Amino acid sequence: MENRTAREYYENYLKTTHRLGRILTASVLILLLAAPYVIGIYLKAMPNIPAVLKAFLGVGIVYLVSGIVEYLIYVPMLGAGGSYLAFITGNLINMKIPCAINARDIVGVKSGTPENEIIATLSIATSSLVTIIVLALGVLLMIPLQPVLQSPALQPAFENVVPALFGAMACKYYRADRKAALIVLTVMTLLFVFVPSLIGSTSMMVIPSGALAIGLSYLSFRKKQKTSEGGNEA
Amino acid sequence: MELLAELNSPVMYLICGGIILFVSVICIVFAVRAYRAGRQLGIDESKMKRVITASTTFAVLPSIGILLGVIALSGSLGTPWPWLRLSVIGALHYETQVAEAASEAAGIGGLSIANMTPEAFATIAFLMSLCIMWGMVLVIFNGEAYSRRLVSPSHPEKGGKKKKSGMSGFGDTAMTAMFIGLVSAYIASYIGTIVSGNGMFSFQGSWLPLAVAVTSAAAMGVFIYIKNRTGADWVDSFSVAGSMLTAMAAAIFFGRLIG
Incomplete structure (x- = not known):
């Protein structure tokens, strides 16, 4: 396909992805908000709105802030199609984001390119379907599988899925910028050691940790850029 | 225990399973569109197949972890609702915390089937949906504008000029x-x-x-x-x-x- 035609095709693809994404995301949102009321009709009891508001002021505000931050950070990584899918299917930090980045690294594509858009969408869609299938099979087999999955011997394995994931990812990404990794890890460790109450809010601590890592990377990026500009001028 | 039987009834499976099925169809539609677009754009098919294989293998283990979350929550909320929440939109870390806060606000003390009432369940279910919907809301209203603002090096006319120096390549x-x-x-x-x-x-x-x-x-x-x-x-x-x-x-x- 010629460059111009490919560009037009991609622009059209993006346009329809956004239109489709908006319609389908809104449909899922309506279904999710309506489901408690439909269940309420079945159970003959409706949600207690004052209680919902009270609990929302307690925990909901935190998720409102983290939802906005996640949106701002992850949309650039996931592209258009990947973003709609990821926000519909959830489990962003523990699966969708690492999965999309892993896929992107495997085939070596750059952020913001058409290749990244396609690869991220394929990766998020595949991982979401795998989760849906595993959960559906699990629910189907829940009764016979429950004793095996809940056996005390296996609990340490399943309780540590997230550390297992982050260990592997650390090995992969720390190699890209060892200095920044060491500084960020040290600063965050000191924070958690001296303010242990923060351990319960680790997902929120990703924000300052990420900001520090980006700041350090930017400084090193600018330094490299200046050096290469100096080299070119010379 | 009578309530737990109702929470595990076929009607509940139908309501929750229907939404999960709808989301599965969305995933398939997006995947097929992306694959076709990739082919049209000249992306190597073997690369796309590798992405599918890698994402499948990548997702299996975390999915089993998520399944354990369903099992963990099924004792107090029945199986179908946690199944829906963790298949769609939810995250293992969030759900328990939100359900616990909703239980307290609904006046049943903590998340436990022993004290659960139909009203408390409906309240918990609604709060779980409400708390974690912000990403979806933002992507509906701002997704296109936000992602179009991001620079694509392959598309200089979309903003590449002003990014010629400084931030270029920093993405x-x-x-x-x-x-x-x-x-x-x-x-x-x-x-x-x-x-x-x-x-x-x-x-x-x-x-x-x-x-x-x-x-x-x-x-x-x-x-x-x-x-x-x-x-x-x-x-x-x-x-x-x-x-x-x-x-x-x-x-x-x-x-x-x-x-």
């Missing part, structure tokens, strides 16, 4: 840095747990998460070494899942050591 570095930040926050929290988790500088906290993370990192190091030595690209498809599996198996061993 990928920033993404890697963000990931370093994410991983560091969690690994640092594991170290913090050991040192101060059970009292400042008590060194009484669980070392299991850190030991698992280190084992996984070591396994990943072996995969990277094999790939670099042999040049076998297929190793990439299984490296993360393989490292996780190794570390999770080690966790069983470490768990026995702790006793």
Whole structure:
């Protein structure tokens, strides 16, 4: 396909992805908000709105802030199609984001390119379907599988899925910028050691940790850029 | 217990299963569109197939972890509702916390089937939907405008001119840095747990998460070494899942050591 035609095709693809994404995301949102009321009709009891508001002021505000931050950070990584899918299917930090980045690294594509858009969408869609299938099979087999999955011997394995994931990812990404990794890890460790109450809010601590890592990377990026500009001028 | 039977009834499976089915169709539609577009744009099909294989292997283990979350919540909320929440939009970390807060606000003390009432269940279910919908709301109203503002090097007319210098090329570095930040926050929290988790500088906290993370990192190091030595690209498809599996198996061993 010629460059111009490919560009037009991609622009059209993006346009329809956004239109489709908006319609389908809104449909899922309506279904999710309506489901408690439909269940309420079945159970003959409706949600207690004052209680919902009270609990929302307690925990909901935190998720409102983290939802906005996640949106701002992850949309650039996931592209258009990947973003709609990821926000519909959830489990962003523990699966969708690492999965999309892993896929992107495997085939070596750059952020913001058409290749990244396609690869991220394929990766998020595949991982979401795998989760849906595993959960559906699990629910189907829940009764016979429950004793095996809940056996005390296996609990340490399943309780540590997230550390297992982050260990592997650390090995992969720390190699890209060892200095920044060491500084960020040290600063965050000191924070958690001296303010242990923060351990319960680790997902929120990703924000300052990420900001520090980006700041350090930017400084090193600018330094490299200046050096290469100096080299070119010379 | 009568309520638990109602929460596990076929009607509940129908309501929750219907929504999950709808989301599955959405995933398939997006995947097929992306694959076709990739072909049209000249992306190597073998690359796209590798992405599908890698994402499948990558997702299996975390999915089993999520399934365990469904099992954990099924005792107090029945099976269909946690199944829906964790298949769609939800995240294991969030759901329990939100359900617990809603239980307290609904006046049943804590999340337990013993005190659960139909009204408390409907309240919990609604709050769970309400609390974690913001990403969806933002992507509906602002997704297109926000993602179009992001620069595409392949599309200079979309903003490449003003990014000619300074920030150009920083996008990928920033993404890697963000990931370093994410991983560091969690690994640092594991170290913090050991040192101060059970009292400042008590060194009484669980070392299991850190030991698992280190084992996984070591396994990943072996995969990277094999790939670099042999040049076998297929190793990439299984490296993360393989490292996780190794570390999770080690966790069983470490768990026995702790006793």
